């Protein structure tokens with residue numbers, strides 16, 4: 001079976017001590033054509049993303065400024081650098097970009113995930129996001145979008161602005177189910193993150209057995225993936241080293257970082273596939289073929 005991780009951050013320092021091993025085991029785990037889209041978050045980490053893509057054939061590089069980094073200092077020529085990365089590699093896409101109201105309205109001032117982050121206003125975030133979306137449209141490369149509690153801001157932008165003809169990815173989609181039909185029309189793909197699975201749930205005992213017992217009321221995130229998202233727009237992701245799956249679903253474990261932050265292993269893409277087969281009621285091989293077609297349509301070149 002071929003597995004594709006549509007969204008991770010292999011360049012992140014938290015994965016650096018484990019990189020060799022992750023890379024050595026990836027082809028066994030994901031198949032020889034299994035890829036991962038490795039997303040930069042700021043011009044500082046773009047060279048590391050490019051180096052990974054040069055070294056490992058399974059890495060599809062993506063370059064972008066994440067909304068959490070929209071308030072950080074950046075070189076004046078950042079857009080030229082971004083363009084140069086797209087020119088240099090026809091497999092490169094744009095990501096991770098997006099909008100985040102959670103960090104402005106909901107996150108605690110001392111949330112460790114945001115330590116050292118200057119939280120950019122929504123205006124600043126939009127001003128950073130739009131030129132990146134423009135480049136994705138100009139080159140017709142996929143754009144990977146992070147949107148947290150900000151669909152009321154993102155949707156008007158997507159409606160009014162030019163978008164890549166091939167589409168864009170809403171990673172770890174957690175927006176309202178009711179928005180999905182319009183987002184599909186605008187070109188959205190949606191990647192399932194196993195972090196959404198109920199904490200007490202377990203994967204099916206056997207590889208090809210469909211389904212764990214789903215709770216009666218699926219949360220809105222799972223409900224979107226169970227029914228509302230069309231099959232031809234589904235993808236799977238880990239967001240590693242972030243967004244650990246619930247305990248019982250983790251097939252790959254890593255020790256926490258030195259500061260105690262949990263570290264997710266990209267190999268847990270297995271949990272994304274196992275979880276989505278359960279949520280969607282598909283066979284493993286069926287989902288693998290479907291996701292590979294979708295992945296190649298959006299990220300292939």
Ligand SMILES: [Zn+2]
Nearest residue numbers: 008039096239
């Ligand atoms: Zn991410």
